[in-house]
Amino acid sequence: MNTTRLFIVDDHQLVIDGIHALLASADHYQIAGFSENPQLVLQMLEETPADILLTDIAMPLMNGVELTRAVKKKFPHMKVIAISMHGENEIIREMLNAGISGYILKNTGRQELLTALDKVNAGETYFAEDITREILSNFSKGQNEQRLTVRELEIIRLIEKEMSNKQISDQLFISERTVETHRKNIFRKTNTQSVIGLLKYAYAHKII
Amino acid sequence: MNTTRLFIVDDHQLVIDGIHALLASADHYQIAGFSENPQLVLQMLEETPADILLTDIAMPLMNGVELTRAVKKKFPHMKVIAISMHGENEIIREMLNAGISGYILKNTGRQELLTALDKVNAGETYFAEDITREILSNFSKGQNEQRLTVRELEIIRLIEKEMSNKQISDQLFISERTVETHRKNIFRKTNTQSVIGLLKYAYAHKII
DNA sequence: CTAAAAATACGTAGTAGCGGGGATTTCAGG
């Protein structure tokens, strides 16, 4: 029987230990390594190769998307499963593009974890239900997702500086109306409704 | 040898399973029960009593502070250890007031978990290092800084979820006026002027 | 028990933001 080697990355040691312990009884899975620091993963994988990488999405120093891209570039055959707190649907698409094979939430149990591993190991994919629903509903409208112009990015950054439309218009020597129009377009393009949503979008997409 | 009974509360099943598995080899600790829903804990404890409660802090439906108060009120002899993502330093003080005996972060390992349990079980206290440092460093400058109440923190989190005052009032079953009042007080205490500033404050102070 | 703190609620008025519409100018690229 072939054993499948796993590598776990999560900034919460407790989660690592948890997964570790959960899989102790699953003989065909073996923990090749783990790390709290995503920046160390690449070189660790050189010494202790693995078949499947289980990684958190939101981590300090390096996010899951960057890590996944880096890993897939260096070890194209490796499968990646993302583990996350909530279903951050902005990032999920990024992760899909980065090439993940599965996605589970931290509120899933041992059984679902094993199911996900088995599926991915067999070359299939596994996505937590909540996720697939989100993705599908966003896919249709994801087509007409427009790119933000330079000016719009500039305005987003000023909004982030807590400037009002008036202040922005003064700063850029344009009319307040223009700022409002840009704002409208920004909200439309980013598919957000409030400054808060916009800010999260901006952070998630590294605009700021 | 006496065994110590534990009860685990965390909205992430994976964390529960993790702790569960981690302690499988620790003979003197026995998992009396666990739940993803803090609201069910009180009645579950009646049927399956425990000595130490391990609880997450940030949970939907009911936060760790409320749960701790309720549990300590009904079972005064029970010890409570808080487990949390980050060192949300605003809430730690609240938790201390609520009567916790220990505090660990989710990025602590198996060894530290056992140490914490042993200490608390022996009637002592255990607080993760990061925490004690935070608390102390914030104590000095905390003088002129107004403390946010539990309710206010709750509202900040709902604001962060892009909810309007109306939605927040519906969710908390209070008047929209009350939400407005809380908002005013929040802005005053945090010395911020806009939701954006507030959000940054919240992120900086690890409220979210 | 009593004082203080927190949570609750309301009024009035003003402003900023937002959604809908339409319109003009500029300028690069086919």
Next chain:
DNA sequence: CCTGAAATCCCCGCTACTACGTATTTTTAG
């Protein structure tokens, strides 16, 4: 030269939020 994208500008109306209040009830702490 013409088209289309980007940037500019305006109007109307509505809703949400904000800024000044005041005040009651509930909970906590001493």
